[in-house]
Amino acid sequence: MTPTITTFAWVPPFARGQVRDLRARWAFEEIGQPYALDLIRDAKTPEHRRFQPFGQVPCYRDEDVALFESGAIVLHIARRGTGLLPDDAAGQAIAEQWVIAALNSVEPFVMDLVRCDLFEADKPWSTQRRPSVIDTVRDRLGGVAAALGDQPYLGGERFTVGDLVMASVLRIGRTKDILDDFPTLAAYLERCTARPAFRKALADQLALYTEETVPA
Numbered sequence: 106m107t108p109t110i111t112t113f114a115w116v117p118p119f120a121r122g123q124v125r126d127l128r129a130r131w132a133f134e135e136i137g138q139p140y141a142l143d144l145i146r147d148a149k150t151p152e153h154r155r156f157q158p159f160g161q162v163p164c165y166r167d168e169d170v171a172l173f174e175s176g177a178i179v180l181h182i183a184r185r186g187t188g189l190l191p192d193d194a195a196g197q198a199i200a201e202q203w204v205i206a207a208l209n210s211v212e213p214f215v216m217d218l219v220r221c222d223l224f225e226a227d228k229p230w231s232t233q234r235r236p237s238v239i240d241t242v243r244d245r246l247g248g249v250a251a252a253l254g255d256q257p258y259l260g261g262e263r264f265t266v267g268d269l270v271m272a273s274v275l276r277i278g279r280t281k282d283i284l285d286d287f288p289t290l291a292a293y294l295e296r297c298t299a300r301p302a303f304r305k306a307l308a309d310q311l312a313l314y315t316e317e318t319v320p321a
Contacts, residue, residue: 107141108133108182111156111164114144114313119223121314125175126163127306128273132179132266134302136186144313175273176208179266189266199260203267211249212274214241219278242283246275250290257296264297272297 112126133140145153149160156164157173165171165178167185172178180201183189190197217238221231249271253259258268275284275294284291297303 106166106168107139108165108167108185109141109143110178111143111145111153111166112162113148114146116314118314121311122307123277124162124310125273127310128175128270129163129165129178129182130306130309131269131273131303132182132189134306135269135300136182136188138182138186176204176270179270180204183266189264189269191260191263191265196260196263196265200265200267203259203265204270206249207267207271207274211245211271212277214238214245215274215277215280218242218280222279239283242280243286246280246283246287246290249275250287253289253293255289258293264300268293268297272303 110126110129112124116124130140143164143166145162147153148157148162153164154160156166156171159173161173163175163178164173165181170181172181183200190200218235221235221238225231249259256262258264259271260267272294275281275290276298281291281294284294
C-alpha cells in the first residue's frame with residue numbers, strides 16, 4: 106500500500122504551516138517517496154483514537170505498521186529510504202539523538218511559550234510566567250547553538266532527520282523572534298527550511314487550507 110499520513114482537512118489560520126504532519130511530509134520529500142493523505146476533521150472520535158490514543162495528528166500507516174507521534178513517524182520514514190540517515194551506525198545514532206533532543210529537550214519549552222502567547226494569553230498567570238518561560242527557551246536555544254557551533258548541521262556536514270525535526274521545532278510560534286539573538290542558529294534554520302523538500306512539503310500542506318475551506 107502507499108504509505109498514508111492522517112491529518113486534518115481544515116485548521117484555523119494560526120495553525121496553518123504548523124500542523125505536525127508537515128514533518129512526515131518533509132521526510133517523504135527528502136527521500137523522494139510518494140505518500141497518500143487521509144483527511145479527517147475530528148481527531149477525538151473513537152475511530153481515530155484507535156490509531157492515536159491521545160486524539161492528535163498525524164498518524165501513519167503502511168504495509169507493515171501503524172504509528173503515531175511525529176518523531177516515530179519521521180524516523181520510520183527515514184529508514185524506508187535514503188538521504189536522512191548516515192550510512193554508519195555512529196552517524197545514525199547521532200541523528201536519532203537529535204530527533205529525541207528536539208522533541209524532549211526543546212519542543213516542550215517552545216510550546217510553553219506558545220501557551221503563554223496564544224492559548225492562555227488572556228490568563229493572568231501567562232503574563233506573570235512569560236519572562237521565566239522566555240529565559241528557559243533562551244537557555245535551550247543556547248544549548249542547541251553551542252552544540253551546532255560552526256557546523257552547517259547538528260551532525261556535521263550532512264543534513265539528517267535530526268535536523269529535520271529540530272528545524273521543525275525551531276520554527277514554532279514566536280521562537281523565530283528569539284533566534285535573532287542566536288545568529289548561527291537563525292542561519293541554521295534558514296538553511297534547513299530553504300531545502301526544496303521543505304518548501305514542497307509546506308506548500309502542499311498550506312494548499313489544503315484555503316480561506317474558502319470551512320469545517321463541516
